[in-house]
Amino acid sequence: MNYIYDIVVNFNPQIYEFFEWKKNDNVINVRKIPLFRVSDQDYLFLKYNDVKLEDKFICQIENMTSTYTRTNLGTSCLISNTKESIGLLFDKQGNVIKRSCLIFDEEEEVNSLAEEIEITDIIYIKNQKKEIVNMPRIEKEKRTYLEKYLKKLDIKDSIKIKYLYYDYFDEEEDDPINAKKRLIKEINNDWNNRLDKLYDLVKLLKIKN
Numbered sequence: 001m002n003y004i005y006d007i008v009v010n011f012n013p014q015i016y017e018f019f020e021w022k023k024n025d026n027v028i029n030v031r032k033i034p035l036f037r038v039s040d041q042d043y044l045f046l047k048y049n050d051v052k053l054e055d056k057f058i059c060q061i062e063n064m065t066s067t068y069t070r071t072n073l074g075t076s077c078l079i080s081n082t083k084e085s086i087g088l089l090f091d092k093q094g095n096v097i098k099r100s101c102l103i104f105d106e107e108e109e110v111n112s113l114a115e116e117i118e119i120t121d122i123i124y125i126k127n128q129k130k131e132i133v134n135m136p137r138i139e140k141e142k143r144t145y146l147e148k149y150l151k152k153l154d155i156k157d158s159i160k161i162k163y164l165y166y167d168y169f170d171e172e173e174d175d176p177i178n179a180k181k182r183l184i185k186e187i188n189n190d191w192n193n194r195l196d197k198l199y200d201l202v203k204l205l206k207i208k209n
Contacts (some may be wrong), residue, residue, distance in 0.1 A: 002035045002117050009087045011098035020137040033065045034077040037114040042122045043081040052126035058094040080114035139191050142199045
């Protein structure tokens with residue numbers, strides 16, 4: 001088995017580019033982790049799809065990753081098509097549950113090393129296509145935050161709903177149900193300065209509460 005040594009990973013359910021990592025992310029310094037070269041097609045499947053791999057592969061990499069701390073990364077590995085590389089974290093059933101991009105210079109090193117090894121054939125138990133949502137991390141988090149907040153508001157919060165509606169649309173809406181529906185629908189449109197302002201207002205209201 002081929003290994004990569006001394007590398008940094010940041011596993012999340014949603015894969016984030018290195019420049020989108022945050023200080024409070026669980027960034028882990030890995031001492032040793034298995035590396036597999038895969039085909040371009042398998043790389044895209046493993047990066048974007050909802051996948052589950054055969055037991056043979058999972059058993060092969062189980063407990064083969066080690067860190068410099070007591071952090072247990074469980075079943076994990078790196079994959080590369082020699083042009084890009086990412087980290088994968090699996091559950092005990094073989095499902096990919098988290099992914100990690102790599103720091104730029106470390107990814108270049110992994111790509112280079114992957115050129116020297118043979119391609120591994122990946123056997124899938126499940127391989128379902130997922131919708132690829134290309135948006136910055138901060139935008140996605142703001143959308144999720146706003147949507148969760150608005151959906152939790154009910155009829156007893158009618159004054160607050162109407163206030164948010166008026167602040168956003170600069171017009172009144174007497175029906176809080178319609179106001180709430182239109183605000184939630186607006187979150188799915190292209191991000192703009194008004195949505196940023198709505199986000200800041202909601203954060204302020206939550207602090208005051």
